[in-house]
Structures are given as structure tokens and as C-alpha cells.
Amino acid sequence: MAYVMTTCPFCGCGCGLYLEVQGQKVVGVSPSADHPVSQGRLCAKGWHAHELATSSRRFRTPQVRRNGTFQDASWEEALDLLASRLRGIGAAVGVLGSARGTNEENYLLAKLARCCLGTNNIDFSDRLEALPGLFDLPQYRHLTTPSLALSDLDSADLILLWQTDPTYEHPAAAARVMRAVERGAPVLHVGSRRGQLGSLARHHLSPRPRTDMYLAYGLLRAAFERRRPRTPTAEAVAASVSDWTPERTEAVTGVSGDLIGKAGEMIGRADRPVIACAQAATMGERSAELLGALSALSWVASDEAQPRPVLLWLGRRCNLQGARDMGVVPYLLTGYQAVAEEAARGESSRSWGVELPAESGLAAWDMLGQVRGMLVMADDPVGRLPDAGRTRAALEKLEFLAVIDIFPTATTEIADLVLPGASFAEKEGTFTSADRRVQRVRQAIPPPGAAKPEWKILCELSGRLGHAMDYDSPAAVMAEIATLTPGYQGVSFAALDAGWGSRSTLASEVSRPDLNGVDEETESVLRSVLPAVDAEFPLVMTVDYSRQAWADDPMVGGTITLRRELGADRVPGSPVIELSSADAAELQLRQGQRVRVRSRTGEVEAVIHASGEVAPGTVLLPFAMRELAAQVMPSTLHPESGVPVLPPCAVSVRKV
């Protein structure tokens, strides 16, 4: 038996765990009491991570589609085919990396796209899934690349949870919030759904769907009432929200002015507040403004010209942050260096020995219909991009679709070629956690069958594309990453192996928020943001990003116990919508009853779950059911990126 220390491959927390190895099998997981993130704790995902590697669903040999069916192929055959098809397609290609791939794999994939294929069409679906706005641009990056760490929750004197339920999304953060409750630190919870932490919090604030930004303005103003601005910047920030009195905020958000005053008072008293948020905070059409308003609480808590950051945005997947850091973004090289900037491009060009394309590439969503072929590594655009129907149709029209993955996904189903990759237990590498901790992923067992680690597949492919990427190990890839990537200087496997990992220094300073649209009349604000509720459509339906957060995850689907607990086995054939017990009683609906949810644009059948968790007037639909949601919620294009998002809409709920 052996115990191999590695990093959990599920969420962005970055817990450490030991894989227990017997012969060539991983047979269990032990926690690490010493690990600085997990401190001896793991959630169900971590406890069953080993089952991922032993799953019978794994791909074991390369699969080539011939006459409509997959047939086993040799690596030679499969890679020759892939290289020849990619050469034929040229730069009209799209390449997708992965929030569950390692940094080294993502780096190599981006390098392959730029050097071998001559394109900046490199992206990954999870980036758009979590960040439909332009959060990788320099002015917004600090909002979703936290300066704070999970451990800052331990010393926080106020925790504000904003539309996130870490018990589902980031359990290692939830454990810290629970300990904060125990030591008496005030916890405030803002959410459409109360959840466990909402119950443990001092106050639970439930704003009407789509009014979060205004609640943030109201809280900011109330906090400045408690602690007067003492610097010119703080004064300017305070002035920009001076109209958002508790009364006006109540009129817009539905949260009582009294509660806003109390919460603001608590925030104003805090010196080390932490505002934790996750996917829901970045999914709205004006999410940059919302996060800007939340980060402006820095100027309440601190008198410094450069105040202490307060925002802790946590990405869902284990290496969402790392894949962004590695330049798997159509307009960025590694470390957020713009491809348009000659100096940054020059450095990578010199190192890679190839002239790099200077024009931004296509984002994953924009690749659909515009590229002739795609190479996808551990990503599932059909399952993850906003509109599965449109995505599938676009991918089916491609001349060639190749996928490197470990499990079947909706995308591998329609691929022309599937190459079997290695699970986290079968390769070396690093993940960068949601709070920028770069940690080692270590090989415990060999990959199953003929499967190979992705870094090897990419190296072997690159040679066939005329620009050999020659590395003897992922450690050598990291050595190159460290020389080219701001924030990763000094990172090496040797240094990481000497401890528990280290944080990248990529955080950017808090920049003064641009608080727009705050001086409109209350009535016009209400008209512009609130879904038009009337007698026919009296309720507002919105997406719940927390509950069932992992239900449609392919890794959960490939793990026996997690599929039962969190995954597809938990999700019934119809979506379960959640509404308040009061609304259910008024509509004369029983628990578990089948209903028809109608909006002005469509309808869908669902099963109801009535509870005291949701405020009256609101209907919640889990994000994992977004495909069905799209049948009833009219999707809108995000104003900055053109990616579809699902804003709340008015609905009726009736018995079938």
C-alpha cells in the first residue's frame, strides 16, 4: 500500500487528499490533517475521488468513427488522422481547454493552438459558463481573481455570503463559515434561497430577482452611515450611492429598510470583512457592476489609499483559475498578457520560436458556426455552453471534431475521434485553486488500457503538426510556464513538493469601482430591472446556481457514490422547481406535484418542491436544468460578450 498526496479534482477549494494505492489500483482516500486548505476535512466529493479512476465508464483506447460507429484504433493511426485533418483545416479551427485539466496540459494546448495551428481560437466552456462577462480584461480581472484566500475567512470579523451556498459549491469554505459562526463573527447571507448558512447567519436578505446590484448600493450607503468616508476616494464612492437610502433600496429590492440598516451597520463596524460569492454573482447581465459595488466595501473597511481587498469570488471547478492563468483565453497569453500587445507576444514568440497571431481569437461560443474543425481537451461544449441544441448542431456540422477525455460526454457522442486521457490519479501536474494556490497533482497509478496523459498526447500531436513540443515531463512544462507567466515566477515542482503548494502572485489591485446608473428615478429602475409580473404571470422564475451544482458534472457522473448522491441519479426526469410554501398553498399545490410552468415565451413541465427556503413570489430552477429552463426563460445575450444568459422572467405555475 502507498499513500500519494494529491489535490482534489472537483471544486476550486483545492483540498489536499491522500490516494490510497494497492498494486495498480487506487482503493481509497485519506484526509490530510496538515494540509493548509482542508485541515483534515473533505466533502463527499473528496472522499470518493478515487472512484473516478476505477470507473467502468473510462475510455481505454483511441476511438475513430467509421460509418457512424466508433472503432478502436492505434495511437499511431489516431494521431496521424488527427494531424492530417487539423492540417487540412488550418487556422479555421477552434481549440478548447479545460477547467478540469492541469495547468501544464492547458499551457501545452494553448501553445499548440498558437504555434502549431496559428490561431488564437483557444478557450474553454467552463470560462463562459462561469464568466459570461469579460472578466479576464484588466479592468475587471481583480473581481474574479481573488487577492483574498479561503484562510481569510478564518480571521474575518464579518462574512457576507452573496448568492452562494458554499455547502453545495465550496464545502471547504462552508466549514470555515461554520467555524466563524461558532466564534461569534457576524455572518450575513444574501440569497434567493436561504440554505443552511442562511439559517445560521445573523440575517438572511432575499432581494427580488435581478435587484442584487441595488441591494449592494443600499448596503454600501448604510455601511458608510456607520463609518463615515475619510479619504477622497471613499467620499466619491459614498457620494455615488448616496441616493440609495434604506427606503429606496427597500422599494427596489423588497428587502426591508430596517434589515438593510442593520446589515449596513454590521458591515460598517467590520475591519476585516470578507464577501464570498461564486457563479451566481457573475451570471447577470450587469455582473461587473454588482461585483464592483461589492468590492467597493473595501473603502468602508479601510482608510488606505490602496485598501484591503474584501471580495472572494470562488470558481466552481478545480482548475478554472489555472486554465485562465495559462492563457486558454482567445485574447490572452499566459498570465493575462494581451495577445494584441507586441512586447508580450514577442517574449512568447522568442521562447516558442514561432511568430504568433496578433489578432484576438474566437471565444468558445463564437466558434460555433465559424470554425471548420475543433480539438477539445477535457471539455464538453455541448454539456456546458449555454444552448446545447445550438452547440450540438454546430458541432455536428464540423468537418472534424476530436475530443481528448476520460469519460463519455455529450460532446464525445458526436465526435469523429476520441483520445483516452488520464484521470487526476494517473498523471503529474498542478491545479491552481480558486484562491490562486498552485498545488501538485501526483500520479498514483498508470492510466487504464492504452490511455495516456494529455501532456504526452499533445506533445506527440505537435510533432506531427510540424512544431515538435518536446518535454520529458510536466515538471519541464512548468519550468517553461514559470519563465513566461507573470505570477508564476519561481513556481517549480521541486518548490511545490517541498511544502503544500504556493499562491500565484497574479492578483491585481482593487480598482475604484465605476458605479453607474445610480441616479435614475426609482420608478424607472424598477421598470427596467424587474420582470413584468401581472395577474397572468404572477411569479418570477430565476436560476439557482447552488443546489444540484454538481448534478450534471461528468466527473460526478463517472463516480459510483457521487452519481448516487449528487449526480444524475439524483435528478429526476423533470426539473424540480422550488417555490415558497405560501405560494404553493395559495396555488393549491401539493409537494411533489407535477405542474406546468409558463412564461410569455414558452412553457415546461416540472415537479414542485415547496419549502420555507424561498421568498414568496420567487420560483427557483436549478442550473443543472438550464436546458429545460431555456424552454421557458427567454435567453438574452450578455451585452459585453454576446454569450446567452438567462435573466429572471415572469411565470405562472399551474397543475398539469
Next chain:
Amino acid sequence: MGEARAYVVGADALSDWVGTLLRRAQVIAPRVLQGSDTAYDVVESSAEVAWDYSTSVSPLKRQLLPQTEPLFCWHRRAGDGLQLQPLSDEAERIFLAIRPCDLSAVLFLDKVFGRDPADSYYLARRRRSALIALTCTHPGEHCFCVCAHAGPFLDNGYDIQLTRLGSEYLVEVGSDKGEELVRLAEGLFSPASPDAMEARRELAREAEQQFGEDRAYFAAALRKVTFDRVPDELWEQMGERCLSCGACAFVCPTCTCFTTADLHGADDGVRCRLWDSCLYESYALEASGHNPRAERKHRLKARFFHKLSYQFAQELGSHACVGCGRCVTACLGRNDMTKVTARIRAGEL
């Protein structure tokens, strides 16, 4: 078993003896992994044994009831039908320097798996194992074995119990199997003097004084849980803290929940026993779709009823906790045995 026998052995000679044991069987002992993390693991030499560890990250249960345990495998061949083949683990094992709490838990598991119908997989593994305890002269941060009468020193139940006395170890033999292991290197051991026995008693008294703040109020909890005198609101409040991670069951040396699953393909596969947790939402889910423990509070109540009620304690000889303190570290929501018994005793959170 004859009357109590005790010896002393020098620290160097102890290493030689471990060498002898290594030639005789697989030796599982505490080994440092990374930082201060220690696990019970196969050792190849006595130098690998961590004699000064506090608590291993996983209980000894992992060795006797593995997280993934192959039960039987099958092969389907054309024309040959389905061939089933039982799997068994024949290894002889010596568990060396295990903590008294973990050893006490094994004695508890013996009763759980010895009940009719007896669990042949567990019992076969257990029959081929010897238990050598290492007493705790300095209890760990979250230890409370003293509340569970499962340490820091044991009076019986071990094959051998070791206690460090300065530059020597006291070797208490508790069974013929233990005596046999001592006889493998008889020349290394000399009979323990009355002074050595007195020193051991003094160390045990000192150790009992050194426990930290974590305590478990078993007597009060047993009474209230048995007679269902714990207010429902308390279970509900504790339910709000439970993240259904399963850690309490996995780190608990006395928890035995499992499920079975078939791994690998349709034509070649293996049926395995996998650790499961009664805190998981689907654990008690019935085929009809009915779930008798759909809510967290119901699952917590069921768990602590099983841990603490007199009905189970009577059948198995004690409540199902040895005070190893692992749940204090592992529980995401602070619903560990010390907190839960304290809340039950107080009747409030």
C-alpha cells in the same frame, strides 16, 4: 490465555525485534506521510515506524474493512457462461504500534462482524492479524479516549501492549499469539521488574491528566438518546450544520456502513464492498422512491441513536465511540461526538 506476562526491551533491541516480525509477516505500523500526517501503512524496516506520532489520519479499520474491498470477480466467455470466483485476502499481518483507541475499536468491530450472519471477509482478515498497541503517554489535541474507557492505556484486549519507559519499552503480553511473537526473539526481552510496572501505572495516571478540552458526555447522552429525550429542534439545528460529507463515518474506527458495487466491464468485473455513510441522502433511499431519512436531522438522529443508544450498547458491549477524536478534525460542520454529546446533555445548541 495464561496470567499476565510482562517484559522490558531496549529501544535498539526493539528495532531488532521489529526486524524479526518483518520476516514473519506483513507489518503495518504508523508511518509519516507528509508534514505531521501519519498513516498506518506497510513498513519495510523498523526505521520507518513513527514511534512518536499522535493520531493516524485514518483508523485501523481501513486495514480490516478496506474502503474498496473486492469480494468476488466474474468472467464471461463465449460458450462458457458466467464464471464466478470468490476473492480472499490471505496475508498474515502484524499491526504494530497502533493506538489503544484504534485497538479497542477493532475489538468492537469483532463483535459487529461476528454477529450472525458472521462476515467471513472481515473475520478471515482478523484471524490472520496480531495487534500490538503503543500506549499514549501524551494524548493528542482532540483525544478523549479516557471518556470512552478505550485508552490511553489498555488493561486487556491486545496481543501485546508497548509502553515507552525512558530508553526501554515495557512489553505487556495479553495473549498466546502475543507470547509467540515475543518468543521469536526471546533473547531480546527480560522480565519486567515491579518498578517497571509501577512506572507504567504512574505514566498512565499522568496521561489521564493530560487530556485537552474535548470531552464526550456519554452517560448523559446515552440516557437521553435511548429514551428519545433529545428535543427535535436540537436535531434540526444540528442538521443545519451537517454537510452530508460522510467524513464522520469514514474516519470513525467503529463505523461499518457499506454498499456494494460492480466495478469494470460487463464481461470481466469485480463486485466490491465500498464504504458508505448513513449521513448520505440516498443511503436509506428505498426502491419505491420513499426515503425514511430524507432530511439531515433524521439522518443525524439515526446516526447518533446507533452510536449511543442502550439497545446497541447492550448488544455490542459498549457505545460505538472510542474517543479517537478524528471526527473533531474531520467534521465540516462541527457535529463531532464531543459537540453532539455536549449539546444533548445541555439540551440546547
